[in-house]
Amino acid sequence: xxxxxxxxxxxxxxxxxxxxxxxxxxxxxxxxxxxxxxxxxxxxxxxxxxxxxxxxxxxxxxxxxxxxxxxxxxxxxxxxxxxxxxxxxxxxxxxxxxxxxxxxxxxxxxxxxxxxxxxxxxxxxxxxxxxxxxxxxxxxxxxxxxxxxxxxxxxxxxxxxxxxxxxxxxxxxxxxxxxxxxxxxxxxxxxxxxxxxxxxxxxxxxxxxxxxxxxxxxxxxxxxxxxxxxxxxxxxxxxxxxxxxxxxxxxxxxxxxxxxxxxxxxxxxxxxxxxxxxxxxxxxxxxxxxxxxxxxxxxxxxxxxxxxxxxxxxxxxxxxxxxxxxxxxxxxxxxxxxxxxxxxxxxxxxxxxxxxxxxxxxxxxxxxxxxxxxxxxxxxxxxxxxxxxxxxxxxxxxxxxxxxxxxxxxxxxxxxxxxxxxxxxxxxxxxxxxxxxxxxxxxxxxxxxxxxxxxxxxxxxxxxxxxxxxxxxxxxxxxxxxxxxxxxxxxxxxxxxxxxxxxxxxxxxxxxxxxxxxxxxxxxxxxxxxxxxxxxxxxxxxxxxxxxxxxxxxxxxxxxxxxxxxxxxxxxxxxxxxxxxxxxxxxxxxxxxxxxxxxxxxxxxxxxxxxxxxxxxxxxxxxxxxxxxxxxxxxxxxxxxxxxxxxxxxxxxxxxxxxxxxxxxxxxxxxxxxxxxxxxxxxxxxxxxxxxxxxxxxxxxxxxxxxxxxxxxxxxxxxxxxxxxxxxxxxxxxxxxxxxxxxxxxxxxxxxxxxxxxxxxxxxxxxxxxxxxxxxxxxxxxxxx
Amino acid sequence: xxxxxxxxxxxxxxxxxxxxxxxxxxxxxxxxxxxxxxxxxxxxxxxxxxxxxxxxxxxxxxxxxxxxxxxxxxxxxxxxxxxxxxxxxxxxxxxxxxxxxxxxxxxxxxxxxxxxxx
Numbered sequence: 001x002x003x004x005x006x007x008x009x010x011x012x013x014x015x016x017x018x019x020x021x022x023x024x025x026x027x028x029x030x031x032x033x034x035x036x037x038x039x040x041x042x043x044x045x046x047x048x049x050x051x052x053x054x055x056x057x058x059x060x061x062x063x064x065x066x067x068x069x070x071x072x073x074x075x076x077x078x079x080x081x082x083x084x085x086x087x088x089x090x091x092x093x094x095x096x097x098x099x100x101x102x103x104x105x106x107x108x109x110x111x112x113x114x115x116x117x118x119x120x121x122x123x124x125x126x127x128x129x130x131x132x133x134x135x136x137x138x139x140x141x142x143x144x145x146x147x148x149x150x151x152x153x154x155x156x157x158x159x160x161x162x163x164x165x166x167x168x169x170x171x172x173x174x175x176x177x178x179x180x181x182x183x184x185x186x187x188x189x190x191x192x193x194x195x196x197x198x199x200x201x202x203x204x205x206x207x208x209x210x211x212x213x214x215x216x217x218x219x220x221x222x223x224x225x226x227x228x229x230x231x232x233x234x235x236x237x238x239x240x241x242x243x244x245x246x247x248x249x250x251x252x253x254x255x256x257x258x259x260x261x262x263x264x265x266x267x268x269x270x271x272x273x274x275x276x277x278x279x280x281x282x283x284x285x286x287x288x289x290x291x292x293x294x295x296x297x298x299x300x301x302x303x304x305x306x307x308x309x310x311x312x313x314x315x316x317x318x319x320x321x322x323x324x325x326x327x328x329x330x331x332x333x334x335x336x337x338x339x340x341x342x343x344x345x346x347x348x349x350x351x352x353x354x355x356x357x358x359x360x361x362x363x364x365x366x367x368x369x370x371x372x373x374x375x376x377x378x379x380x381x382x383x384x385x386x387x388x389x390x391x392x393x394x395x396x397x398x399x400x401x402x403x404x405x406x407x408x409x410x411x412x413x414x415x416x417x418x419x420x421x422x423x424x425x426x427x428x429x430x431x432x433x434x435x436x437x438x439x440x441x442x443x444x445x446x447x448x449x450x451x452x453x454x455x456x457x458x459x460x461x462x463x464x465x466x467x468x469x470x471x472x473x474x475x476x477x478x479x480x481x482x483x484x485x486x487x488x489x490x491x492x493x494x495x496x497x498x499x500x501x502x503x504x505x506x507x508x509x510x511x512x513x514x515x516x517x518x519x520x521x522x523x524x525x526x527x528x529x530x531x532x533x534x535x536x537x538x539x540x541x542x543x544x545x546x547x548x549x550x551x552x553x554x555x556x557x558x559x560x561x562x563x564x565x566x567x568x569x570x571x572x573x574x575x576x577x578x579x580x581x582x583x584x585x586x587x588x589x590x591x592x593x594x595x596x597x598x599x600x601x602x603x604x605x606x607x608x609x610x611x612x613x614x615x616x617x618x619x620x621x622x623x624x625x626x627x628x629x630x631x632x633x634x635x636x637x638x639x640x641x642x643x644x645x646x647x648x649x650x651x652x653x654x655x656x657x658x659x660x661x662x663x664x665x666x667x668x669x670x671x672x673x674x675x676x677x678x679x680x681x682x683x684x685x686x687x688x689x690x691x692x693x694x695x696x697x698x699x700x701x702x703x704x705x706x707x708x709x710x711x712x713x714x715x716x717x718x719x720x721x722x723x724x725x726x727x728x729x730x731x732x733x734x735x736x737x738x739x740x741x742x743x744x745x746x747x748x749x750x751x752x753x754x755x756x757x758x759x760x761x762x763x764x765x766x767x768x769x770x771x772x773x774x775x776x777x778x779x780x781x782x783x784x785x
Numbered sequence: 786x787x788x789x790x791x792x793x794x795x796x797x798x799x800x801x802x803x804x805x806x807x808x809x810x811x812x813x814x815x816x817x818x819x820x821x822x823x824x825x826x827x828x829x830x831x832x833x834x835x836x837x838x839x840x841x842x843x844x845x846x847x848x849x850x851x852x853x854x855x856x857x858x859x860x861x862x863x864x865x866x867x868x869x870x871x872x873x874x875x876x877x878x879x880x881x882x883x884x885x886x887x888x889x890x891x892x893x894x895x896x897x898x899x900x901x902x903x
Contacts, residue, residue: 563839566866566885571797573887578804600887611867 005038007125013038014132024140031133035110039122043090043111046133049104056082058095062104067096067127072115092116096126098134105137152278155183156285164289169297173205176286177259181207183282184245184275186261192220193249193257193294201258208262213242220258223248227255229283231276245271247283251291259283312510315345318391319514323521325396330367332525336518337369338395340494343384345391346511348494348503349377352410353482355490355522356417356428363424363491365413368406370497377498423479427491433480433508478503480515484523492518562607569607573600609739623658623770624666626691626702633670634689637678645684652691657700657769665743672736673706673763680710680761688762693769700769707762713755721753787900788812790831792822792848793864794840798885802835805889806896819843823851831859833900835892836879838865849879860899864892 013034017027028046036044052058057080061068070076070093081089088095090111098105108130118126159179177189188208192201201224215232223230229247246260261279264271319339326332333353340351350370354363371377387394415425423434482490492515496503573596580593634648677687690705713721722741740763744751749767789811791802799815806813814829816822818840825831834852838845849861863879881895897903 563866567795567798570866570885570887571795571801574801574805574889575797577887577889578801597887604886 005040005122005125007121010034010038010125011128014129018132018136018139024137027136027140028133031129031136035108035126035129039110039112041110042113043093043109045109046098047095047107047109049106052107053082053084056080056085058085058088058107061095061097061107065097065099067094067123067130069094069118069123071117073117092118094118094123094126096130098130098137100134100138103138105134108133148274152183152281155179155278156281159183159282160285160289169293170205172289172293174207176282176290177205177207180259180261180279180282183278184261184271185264186245186271187264188262190216190220190260190262191257192224192260193290194224194255196298204257215242216244216260216262219244219246220260223258223260224255229276229280231271233270243270245276245279247279249283249287249290251287256287256291256294259286308506312513315391316514316517319345319395320517320521321392322395323518325392327525327528329522329525329529332518332521333367334369334399335395336492336522337367338398339514339518340492340511341369342391342395342398343381344394346494346507346514347501348507348511349496349498349501350406350494352406352493353490354410354413354415354424354493355482356488361417363413363415363417363428365410366490368404368410370404370406372405374498424491424493427479427481428488431481431483431488433478433512435478435503435505435508436476476503478508478511480508480512482515482519482522484519489519489523489526558610562610565603566607569600569603573597573604576600609736621660621662624661624663625656626659626666626704626767627652627656629661629663629666630670630689630691630704633667633674636667636671637674646678646681647686649686649688650690651688653693656691656693656702659702659747659767660770661747661767662743666747669740669743669765670704670706672740676736677706677708677710677761680712681708682710685709694766696766701766702769704765704767705762706765707754707760709760712757712759712761713753715755715757718753718755722751786810786812787832787902788814788829789896790814790816790822790825790829790834792816792819792834792840792845793837794818795837798837802889802892805893809893809896811896817842819845819848819851822848826852826855833860833862833896835862835864835896838863838867862892862895862899 014031017031017034020027022030032044032046035041047058049062052062060080068076070090072092076089078089088109088111090113092115093109093111096108098108108126110126159176162175162179165175173191177191180186181189186208188206190206191204193204194200195202201220219230219232223246227248227250230244232242232244232246234242241263243263244260246258248255249257249259259279259282261271264275319335322335322339323332326335337351337353339345340348350368352368352370353366355366356362357364371380384394389397415422417425417428423436427434477493477495479491479493481488482492492511494503494511576593576596580590580597583590583593674687674689681687686709688705688707690703690707692703694701694703721737741751744765744767747767749765752764752766754762754764789806791799791806791813793799793802793815794817799817803813803815814825814831816825819836820843822834822836823843826834836845836848840848843851845863845865849863852859852861860881861879862881862883864883864885866885880899883892883895886892894903
């Protein structure tokens with residue numbers, strides 16, 4: 001007979017264990033140990049519900065919810081005893097199911113190898129202990145359940161907190177997926193959102209591993225279209241196991257995305273119902289937040305776009321203001337290019353401008369603005385960033401750098417407009433912008449080449465690309481057409497050679513907007529320039545006409561006077577000669593008559609000169625060699641040059657184009673000049689005659705110089721030497737040089753005087769070569785090529 | 786003795802030419818204008834006429850025309866202070882054109898040439 005257990009000690013031990021904070025398994029083990037010790041049992045164990053087979057006797061106990069006492073004197077019906085249950089059948093044993101109102105926690109079994117009886121005290125004690133154990137298990141379950149609920153709530157709270165902590169869409173999505181991953185203990189998370197424009201489902205954010213499995217996409221689409229969440233598990237046999245939870249993001253009855261998690265991270269490979277519920281809970285909470293973030297994102301994008309547009313407009317306005325400050329052509333071009341390159345403006349590194357030459361059907365490089373090297377770029381940008389002026393003021397203060405190498409390169413570029421291989425030419429012909437980004441492939445940069453017809457094309461790439469950057473493969477640039485009123489008047493080429501910033505479509509759009517404004521300003525400047533030129537020409541013509549009119553009036557008057565004087569002069573001179581003949585050689589009167597004859601001759605000469613000057617003799621224009629004319633004029637000079645102490649130097653070029661002219665008049669020109677020269681040197685000095693061809697504005701001219709080492713011209717008289725009726729002692733007739741001037745002008749030539757008073761004077765005459773002379777010259781030039 | 790008719794509205798010129806040419810051995814008659822010259826032509830029957838161009842009543846060009854109508858082969862010298870008439874086609878009907886000058890050498894040699902005396 002065994003000693004009865006110490007009821008107090010056992011209950012104390014059981015209650016202490018039950019209320020301790022040790023893990024439940026340990027707790028139960030120790031309780032069983034205490035029971036076993038107290039009852040001195042041979043066996044004491046707790047049968048877990050999952051170990052109980054429904055066909056055994058234990059399950060009967062469970063369904064009957066009654067304890068079983070097998071003791072000395074009692075019989076135990078060994079029905080339905082399963083083989084695994086047999087070892088429980090001790091000579092004496094008790095099985096007490098652990099119950100509460102709602103659940104079954106297992107069966108407490110206590111067994112004895114000897115037969116014994118269970119006193120009513122012992123029965124009560126075991127029932128009480130069973131109740132306590134049941135409570136301990138239930139409490140533990142409740143504790144764990146509430147712990148999980150707390151952790152879920154914490155997760156939700158965390159999620160809520162984090163998603164409200166930022167309005168940045170990317171961060172918010174990242175946080176949602178990350179928190180979900182943590183909460184569900186998943187290996188991967190994936191958020192898909194519908195794209196507004198296309199309505200397609202696109203991966204927005206992913207974390208951890210996610211499956212590249214085609215099933216993934218299918219499941220997401222299905223969830224998205226059916227608006228029904230899905231939990232899918234494929235146990236891993238041949239293929240690796242695959243477990244997914246996927247829920248739609250819903251807002252106001254429509255789906256805008258899906259949230260999915262893959263594969264449980266822990267030992268359990270499958271998501272359970274709780275995980276699924278948790279995901280749904282999260283999705284319900286998050287949908288709104290995600291949508292808000294999306295709306296916020298879109299709104300801020302829109303606000304950003306509006307702000308950018310406003311800034312662009314403000315920049316455009318500033319630039320236009322600067323363009324309005326001038327109508328000077330060069331200035332407008334420089335302002336335009338500066339505006340494109342300045343940091344506050346369009347921010348390109350370099351800008352080049354090409355204008356259409358409609359006459360020759362080519363595109364001509366006109367101006368370029370930009371640093372020469374990366375170092376210079378750095379310096380310029382740094383110094384500009386220091387300046388605080390308003391944009392429009394700043395760009396009007398920067399002055400053109402005419403000497404830049406880039407400017408010279410660009411000014412030398414001429415591209416035939418029919419080049420459909422050349423981007424610049426195409427920009428004009430197609431009237432649209434081009435953005436050539438880093439053409440890596442040869443095919444890519446081939447399109448920038450000028451292949452046939454363009455004499456500037458080369459084997460390595462486009463002339464422009466080749467000269468603006470060493471390697472055309474890494475040279476990216478953009479072009480926009482410059483629009484005038486209804487036509488393309490030029491092209492602007494921009495690049496970011498130094499900082500290699502990519503040229504975006506937005507950049508091009510803004511540049512095009514500005515180019516439209518600049519195009520109008522440039523066209524106006526061109527028109528204004530033409531207008532100014534025409535105005536200048538008109539002014540010159542008017543001055544010339546006024547002068548001509550005066551001259552005509554003066555000419556008419558002097559002709560009349562000359563004629564009135566001529567008849568009396570003829571008779572005076574005539575009779576003087578008669579008297580002279582009648583007077584004895586040695587007489588004093590002879591000197592008088594001689595003086596009269598001489599003076600009348602002088603007067604007659606003046607009158608003849610005058611009448612020659614005022615009369616427009618009909619001219620006979622022929623092709624002439626100026627050397628012949630000069631030689632003949634030389635021979636006409638009375639006394640000749642060779643006699644006396646005057647040295648004659650002739651410098652005639654071998655090839656001289658012919659001039660169109662009246663030989664008689666031109667002879668008179670050179671006769672007058674040579675005559676003046678020899679008179680000014682008073683028989684001692686050097687007379688140089690030089691004839692040379694030269695070219696001006698692409699047209700051939702001939703220059704003739706008549707230089708003497710005489711007294712030169714008094715600076716006071718210099719501006720009057722071509723004035724008719726103006727006479728000095730040196731030029732006693734007064735009409736020699738005006739006649740020279742008149743004849744040269746009527747031959748479309750020019751006369752200049754290089755005067756060194758007291759030393760020498762050089763008369764420089766330039767005459768245009770005849771058309772045939774030009775042709776000849778042109779052919780020579782072609783032959784040279 | 787060759788007869789020369791001097792036609793000039795300037796009396797001093799008429800006087801000078803008459804003196805000079807008579808000294809050369811010509812018979813010289815004078816007329817003040819073209820009309821008078823036409824009258825003198827019939828009466829005087831000159832071998833040569835020197836015609837001034839700018840004259841009142843009838844100028845030298847008109848007189849030249851009228852004289853040529855009657856006397857196709859009579860040598861006529863146009864003698865004017867104006868050089869520009871040289872380019873006037875109507876003066877081509879004359880045999881010579883002499884610009885007036887105090888030195889009469891050229892005038893006289895032209896007369897001799899036209900009269901076949903040199």
